[in-house]
Amino acid sequence: MKRSLKHSLADLLYAAIESKQDLPRKIILESFELKYPKALYTTWQLKDNAIWEAAFFWEKKEHTALFTKNGLWMETHTYLPLGKVPKIIQQKFNMDYPRNLIQGIFILKKSEEVFYEFLIRLGNKEYKARYSVDGEKKA
Structure with missing residues (x-):
């Protein structure tokens, strides 16, 4: 081929x-x-x-x-389009931030947890907003 x-x-x-x-x-x-x-x-x-x-x-x-x-694996970030984010996570994010602030979305996998991580821009600064798989906002 x-x-x-x-x-x-x-x-x-x-x-x-x-x-x-x-x-x-x-x-x-x-x-x-x-x-x-x-x-x-x-x-x-x-x-x-x-x-x-x-x-x-x-x-x-x-x-x-x-x-x-x-050689110990710590975490993995995987790029994720907005359409692939579960509805509950999208709803929780939309309650906290305007959608137009999103710069990127990732699934963050660690050995003990999985998060949905939104990279957002507020003014000249970038922030990360993390949500657990059940939609709980994490620090």
């Missing part, structure tokens, strides 16, 4: 980026591969000299995931 030009160009771009970036230790790469087998176009960035962030495409969605230096 022929690959599309779009995928070929993406592969080329990824290869160029991969050759320029620092990669995490083997234990982190192995942990990532176990959690996200067959992830595509993964790029790595060291945050605050302690946490590795992977940005990647997996199961037809864009994700970012955080790992400790010891």
Whole structure:
């Protein structure tokens, strides 16, 4: 099966980026591969000299995931269009904020909890509003 030009160009771009970036230790790469087998176009960035962030495409969605230096998975953000947010979460958000403030929406998965996270802009500042799966606003 022929690959599309779009995928070929993406592969080329990824290869160029991969050759320029620092990669995490083997234990982190192995942990990532176990959690996200067959992830595509993964790029790595060291945050605050302690946490590795992977940005990647997996199961037809864009994700970012955080790992400790010891390879322990911490959390994953997955981009989510507004239409995919459960109605109860949308209703709760709309009670708290005007919809036109939304800059992005994510599902935030941690080992113990799942949140819907709205990135909002108020004036020149960005804020995060988090809601549990049952619509409860979180600090």
